[in-house]
Amino acid sequence: MNSRLRPADRAAPDYWLMPHRDVRRILPRLSLTLLLAWLVLYPILVAVADAAHGDALGTFVSRTGEWAALWASVWVSLASVVLAAAIGVPLALLFEWLDFPGRKTLGSLVALPAVLPPFVGVIAFLFLYGESGFVARAVQGVFGLNRAPWRLQGAGAILLVHAYSMYVYFYLFTRAGLAKLDASLFEAAQALGAGRWQVLSRVTLPLLRPALAGAALLVFMTALGSFSAPYVFGGGFRVMTTQIVATKLNGELPLAMVETVALALVAIVGLAVLRRTEGDDLLTALGKGTAPRRRAIRRPAVRGLATAAGWLFATLLLLPHLTLALVSLVPYGSWTTEAVPPVLSLVNYQRLFGEPERLRPLVNSLWMAAVSTLAALLLALAAGALVGRRGPGGRGGRGGQFRGPIEALVALPWALPGTVFAIALAATFSVSSPLTLRWILVGTVILLPLAYVVRNLPVTGRAVLAGYRQLDPAFAEAAASLGAGRWATLRRVTLPLLRPALAAGASLAFVTALGDFVTSIVLYTYDNRPISIEIMSSLRVSELGVAAAFGVILMVVSAVVLGLGARR
Amino acid sequence: MTAFVSLDGVRKRWSPATVVGPVSLEMARGEIVALLGPSGSGKTTVLRLLAGFETPDAGRIAIADEDVTALPPARRRCGMVFQHYALFPHLDVGENVAFGLAQIDRHGRDRKVAGALELVDLTGFERRKPHELSGGQQQRVALARALAPEPRVLLLDEPLSNLDPSLRERTRRELRAVIKRVGITTVFVTHEQEEAFDLGDRVGVLSRGRLEQVGTPDDLYERPASLFVATFVGRANVLQGPTARALGGSEGQVLVIRPEQLRFTDGGLPGLVRERRYTGAAAYYQVETEGGDRLEVVADPGAARVGDRVYVEALRVLAFREGHA
Numbered sequence: 001m002n003s004r005l006r007p008a009d010r011a012a013p014d015y016w017l018m019p020h021r022d023v024r025r026i027l028p029r030l031s032l033t034l035l036l037a038w039l040v041l042y043p044i045l046v047a048v049a050d051a052a053h054g055d056a057l058g059t060f061v062s063r064t065g066e067w068a069a070l071w072a073s074v075w076v077s078l079a080s081v082v083l084a085a086a087i088g089v090p091l092a093l094l095f096e097w098l099d100f101p102g103r104k105t106l107g108s109l110v111a112l113p114a115v116l117p118p119f120v121g122v123i124a125f126l127f128l129y130g131e132s133g134f135v136a137r138a139v140q141g142v143f144g145l146n147r148a149p150w151r152l153q154g155a156g157a158i159l160l161v162h163a164y165s166m167y168v169y170f171y172l173f174t175r176a177g178l179a180k181l182d183a184s185l186f187e188a189a190q191a192l193g194a195g196r197w198q199v200l201s202r203v204t205l206p207l208l209r210p211a212l213a214g215a216a217l218l219v220f221m222t223a224l225g226s227f228s229a230p231y232v233f234g235g236g237f238r239v240m241t242t243q244i245v246a247t248k249l250n251g252e253l254p255l256a257m258v259e260t261v262a263l264a265l266v267a268i269v270g271l272a273v274l275r276r277t278e279g280d281d282l283l284t285a286l287g288k289g290t291a292p293r294r295r296a297i298r299r300p301a302v303r304g305l306a307t308a309a310g311w312l313f314a315t316l317l318l319l320p321h322l323t324l325a326l327v328s329l330v331p332y333g334s335w336t337t338e339a340v341p342p343v344l345s346l347v348n349y350q351r352l353f354g355e356p357e358r359l360r361p362l363v364n365s366l367w368m369a370a371v372s373t374l375a376a377l378l379l380a381l382a383a384g385a386l387v388g389r390r391g392p393g394g395r396g397g398r399g400g401q402f403r404g405p406i407e408a409l410v411a412l413p414w415a416l417p418g419t420v421f422a423i424a425l426a427a428t429f430s431v432s433s434p435l436t437l438r439w440i441l442v443g444t445v446i447l448l449p450l451a452y453v454v455r456n457l458p459v460t461g462r463a464v465l466a467g468y469r470q471l472d473p474a475f476a477e478a479a480a481s482l483g484a485g486r487w488a489t490l491r492r493v494t495l496p497l498l499r500p501a502l503a504a505g506a507s508l509a510f511v512t513a514l515g516d517f518v519t520s521i522v523l524y525t526y527d528n529r530p531i532s533i534e535i536m537s538s539l540r541v542s543e544l545g546v547a548a549a550f551g552v553i554l555m556v557v558s559a560v561v562l563g564l565g566a567r568r
Numbered sequence: 569m570t571a572f573v574s575l576d577g578v579r580k581r582w583s584p585a586t587v588v589g590p591v592s593l594e595m596a597r598g599e600i601v602a603l604l605g606p607s608g609s610g611k612t613t614v615l616r617l618l619a620g621f622e623t624p625d626a627g628r629i630a631i632a633d634e635d636v637t638a639l640p641p642a643r644r645r646c647g648m649v650f651q652h653y654a655l656f657p658h659l660d661v662g663e664n665v666a667f668g669l670a671q672i673d674r675h676g677r678d679r680k681v682a683g684a685l686e687l688v689d690l691t692g693f694e695r696r697k698p699h700e701l702s703g704g705q706q707q708r709v710a711l712a713r714a715l716a717p718e719p720r721v722l723l724l725d726e727p728l729s730n731l732d733p734s735l736r737e738r739t740r741r742e743l744r745a746v747i748k749r750v751g752i753t754t755v756f757v758t759h760e761q762e763e764a765f766d767l768g769d770r771v772g773v774l775s776r777g778r779l780e781q782v783g784t785p786d787d788l789y790e791r792p793a794s795l796f797v798a799t800f801v802g803r804a805n806v807l808q809g810p811t812a813r814a815l816g817g818s819e820g821q822v823l824v825i826r827p828e829q830l831r832f833t834d835g836g837l838p839g840l841v842r843e844r845r846y847t848g849a850a851a852y853y854q855v856e857t858e859g860g861d862r863l864e865v866v867a868d869p870g871a872a873r874v875g876d877r878v879y880v881e882a883l884r885v886l887a888f889r890e891g892h893a
Contacts, residue, residue, distance in 0.1 A: 472652070472654060474650045474651075474652065474654035475654050475656060477619075477621050477641065477648070477650070477654070478648065478650060478654040478656070478713075479656075479667065480620075480621075480640070480641035480642045481619055481620075481641050481642075481644075481646060481647065481648040481714070481723075482642075482647075482667050482668030482713070482714075482717060483642050483643070483645075483668050483670070483717060484642055484667070484668075484670070485642050488670070492667070493656060496656075496658045497656075497657070497658060499658075
């Protein structure tokens, strides 16, 4: 009985009168729902239960430091949204509306910070703008100062990094939104007497609202969960993510649980509030139009200025990564007071690949990223195959039972900061109680890749479910009518057609896991220590060159994998 | 007639308000049946029940005396051409046509693909990708793919709706020629009467999930079984009350009169010519009666002018009881 291939039925079933073929349809869905719930929801519930236990809640409420950290998380996230929008939106308008030499190249360079692991960006910032970084040394040299002119520390430093790495969301979302706008909308507004600014404020921005709200949501959630920047640059300034890890290192586990739950609540409230501002996507309702023609800048002076500004900006964006590459070539101890490193060599890379102990983190990160990506991909595929399909004949079928729960469980890890999941998983799997589905995984090499799987689920899930949704159900039906069974259809039709979605989801998941720092710092063991942890320990013993070399490798592998994933 | 395909009391319930069936239909081997009806009438559901994409809640479907009601689509051996063709975009034309020939060795497969493409006049198109083809060519590839595994029944879901009107008539003729040459039993779905009449040996008219009548185009036009069929098939004046009685109807009857069954005379139902639409061989006249009813009359282009006072009489009327839709 080929029940999977049959489009999901639309009538609600009478469970108590269920014929056996309905049981066969429901059983896989139920199993997947339970598996996802165990993986995603259960650890959170354990954390909540642990937090409610004992007097940790009282401690949390009474300490001012806790409230300060929570408030810091909120305001830093909101400020990050404002700063990222202030950079990203004008940039998008510029690249989408004006034409100048190098527009295309620069347009894609500008999106670069999105494809690099956040942790690498943070390290690169440290080498460039940190108190012993290039810029500080240059200023010091020029003005003859005997101390570094500034310390890159505190809320300002965190916001600088956030603005730098997160404006990309606003940039990409706004450009996508602008590309959907129909030129006739602007022409209509102009014909009705609206000037350039009126068109912008009364037509363009209102129509872009869903795109802007989407970007704001993404930036807020990313900033709230951000760990690398506050950890490296925070100094005495604590946000909730760093506070949680500090509390856990202090051994105050119940308090760490309360903090974790508090951060999770802030995330959920933030998600709910920002979702409401999103509104309906009016552009989709209107259908795709013809984007307005780009205006070429005619006056040579303005043209030259725009081009120069564009290249300057791109250089500014690439500078941290170039710095990283440069520092990776500096041998240990060879660079002391000079403004520019006197010796450059590949010795750091040789050590990295030559010494097994140094190579180990690279191997660890690669296998954990690969395994967790594969697992997240399989879970996403199962979700897609069971509930992702559209109704028959393009009609909006309901996808059947358990669709809502499965989709929600797949998306949940996205709504919660990585620290929350790391702490929750650590709490859940530090107890041996098979009856409640808990085993001791803390201290084993399994727990970290498992956490990567959870963190990667939304990435692969979103890609695969979107892929399934775009798949015309007639393809599977055509295969069936030509005699192909369930597996043959999956192998010969569905998977080949889903390939772009699978590649995109897998590459993003792989890169996220490869560069992960926030989950790793909570769950790593000596045997599976990943690259990011090795970078931190290299920095701690001042082996800047080795740390940078790891960063460069991470950057190159990420760029290559993402490039492969984006190929059609 | 021994039935090759038979639907016996087949019923599918989508929700309490939307039920298709019970539908019963018998088809002879090699016959082409068109399912005609407005959108939402259930014609596509009947086709999908035949293909096996939906399972009926009641009834029995048999093909060549084999009960296929519980058989999955993959084992029914029904070739299907989808409304948007569903050509696999990742495969070329040859691979698409060969998709259903997995069990045959390579040599035999190539031969069959070539044969199927020759049938639809696309020889040499094997290595093209679907998106490189025009709409008409895609349609023919879809037909070749469906026919290549030599199915027992061919199912077509609105096969011409995706084509330009200019292309439609020619494709229709070619489609009928191919089907007749292969001699395959065929069911196709359409909402266009002309298409149904042109392609179908018999036409089944569906309305609100019910099969109202199955018959030859002549039957449906001349002897409609219900008021719905009478008005859905062909142009019709639907009349009630005094006007109906004046044209030969009796109390409680609804009259359906084809425009060509009305003519101008010297004495009959009086009316005023409000519009005249010239079509060349004839003209369509809109005549308003004194009671305010409008009649459509086909007559000689010189028979009357707008504003003329005319008298109308009916040559032939179809009478239905009032309240029986």
